[in-house]
Amino acid sequence: MAYRFLTSRVVPSSNRLSRRSLFIATLCLSFTYLCYSLLFCSDAIMQSEGDEPHRCLLLHSAAATKKLLQKSSSYYCTPSGAPDRRSNSSAAGAGAAKFGNKKLPNAIIVGVKKGGTRAVLEFIRIHPDVRAVGTEPHFFDRNYDRGFDWYRGLMPRTLDSQITMEKTPSYFVTREAPRRISSMSRNTKLIVVVRNPVTRAISDYTQTLSKKPDIPTFEVLAFKNKSLGLVDTSWNAIRIGMYILHLENWLQYFPLSQIHFVSGEMLITDPAGELARVQDFLGLKRIVTDKHFYFNKTKGFPCLKKPESSSLPRCLGKSKGRTHVQIDQEVIEKLREFYRPYNIKFYEMVGHDFRWD
Numbered sequence: 154m155a156y157r158f159l160t161s162r163v164v165p166s167s168n169r170l171s172r173r174s175l176f177i178a179t180l181c182l183s184f185t186y187l188c189y190s191l192l193f194c195s196d197a198i199m200q201s202e203g204d205e206p207h208r209c210l211l212l213h214s215a216a217a218t219k220k221l222l223q224k225s226s227s228y229y230c231t232p233s234g235a236p237d238r239r240s241n242s243s244a245a246g247a248g249a250a251k252f253g254n255k256k257l258p259n260a261i262i263v264g265v266k267k268g269g270t271r272a273v274l275e276f277i278r279i280h281p282d283v284r285a286v287g288t289e290p291h292f293f294d295r296n297y298d299r300g301f302d303w304y305r306g307l308m309p310r311t312l313d314s315q316i317t318m319e320k321t322p323s324y325f326v327t328r329e330a331p332r333r334i335s336s337m338s339r340n341t342k343l344i345v346v347v348r349n350p351v352t353r354a355i356s357d358y359t360q361t362l363s364k365k366p367d368i369p370t371f372e373v374l375a376f377k378n379k380s381l382g383l384v385d386t387s388w389n390a391i392r393i394g395m396y397i398l399h400l401e402n403w404l405q406y407f408p409l410s411q412i413h414f415v416s417g418e419m420l421i422t423d424p425a426g427e428l429a430r431v432q433d434f435l436g437l438k439r440i441v442t443d444k445h446f447y448f449n450k451t452k453g454f455p456c457l458k459k460p461e462s463s464s465l466p467r468c469l470g471k472s473k474g475r476t477h478v479q480i481d482q483e484v485i486e487k488l489r490e491f492y493r494p495y496n497i498k499f500y501e502m503v504g505h506d507f508r509w510d
């Protein structure tokens with residue numbers, strides 16, 4: 154049909170060879186465009202506060218809430234670049250998208266920033282009994298005034314048997330977050346992905362530097378007085394890693410048994426092992442296993458073998474696994490010393506030695 158259309162309208166009937174060439178050229182152009190669209194949208198599995206915004210989604214968003222809603226329900230892109238409105242990729246997820254109800258989350262990944270929170274959410278959401286918001290709602294820190302109906306509206310539809318999840322890493326260090334979450338439900342399950350606080354701080358700084366190249370050096374920001382070893386605990390990149398202090402605040406509202414700690418280091422070396430424990434904690438059947446992961450040598454991280462019913466990308470985006478800024482060994486040693494007593498108290502409290510020292 155297309156060939157006939159072109160031959161009858163565009164090219165004079167006498168020139169058969171050039172008509173055929175024109176038709177082939179049109180086909181090639183369309184195919185190139187299709188490939189480009191696929192590549193353009195295949196940059197990252199996921200977006201978050203720390204990630205670059207999803208380019209396809211930005212094209213389709215206007216007002217803030219609408220954008221968040223679209224982003225949260227649109228994680229992958231269709232080949233044309235239009236958002237694919239699936240919150241989850243599983244068949245059960247697709248069913249729930251039509252028939253379920255929006256519910257407040259049963260489980261929240263509350264921290265920590267740069268701990269590996271995106272990896273945990275993306276890995277757990279391949280479970281058919283889990284559905285999650287793609288982006289960070291920041292409800293319990295920045296958007297609390299919008300109310301629970303607004304928050305619920307961001308959630309994907311779920312069947313009764315499914316768990317609703319979100320992740321916002323800044324909750325862990327937000328003073329009001331534990332009280333607010335417990336007022337939503339005292340049964341909310343909390344997941345905290347923790348990582349060596351020194352590496353975490355460097356990761357945090359590397360991310361900020363990528364957005365604001367003019368900031369002072371890590372060393373200048375980290376110390377009030379370096380020769381005296383006086384660390385600046387008012388700098389967020391340092392403060393976030395004092396895990397025990399933040400945890401004490403959570404423990405005023407939630408029992409320890411309701412908080413699960415994921416090792417950010419083990420998440421990279423043994424993602425299946427960490428995910429097995431997350432599934433146990435959430436009361437889920439162990440469906441996400443080592444069969445779902447492979448180690449991507451180029452990326453240097455575990456990636457998903459195949460997001461179900463999609464052939465789209467399998468590794469996290471470029472903002473995950475950045476090359477860190479080089480920091481003097483002496484600075485690293487001083488920070489290790491600084492964190493040691495906090496780490497030890499944290500290990501004692503949670504009953505697990507994360508071996509950061």
Ligand SMILES: Nc1ncnc2c1ncn2[C@@H]1O[C@H](COP(=O)(O)OS(=O)(=O)O)[C@@H](OP(=O)(O)O)[C@H]1O
Pocket residue numbers: 201202203204265266267268269270271272322356357417420421454455456468469472473474475
């Ligand atoms: N599978 C896989 N792929 C890529 N990256 C992985 C993975 N597992 C854990 N990580 C580590 O996650 C770190 C980013 O943490 P978050 O996702 O919590 O960051 S953020 O707070 O949402 O910005 C990120 O930190 P950096 O390496 O410093 O970039 C990663 O080390």
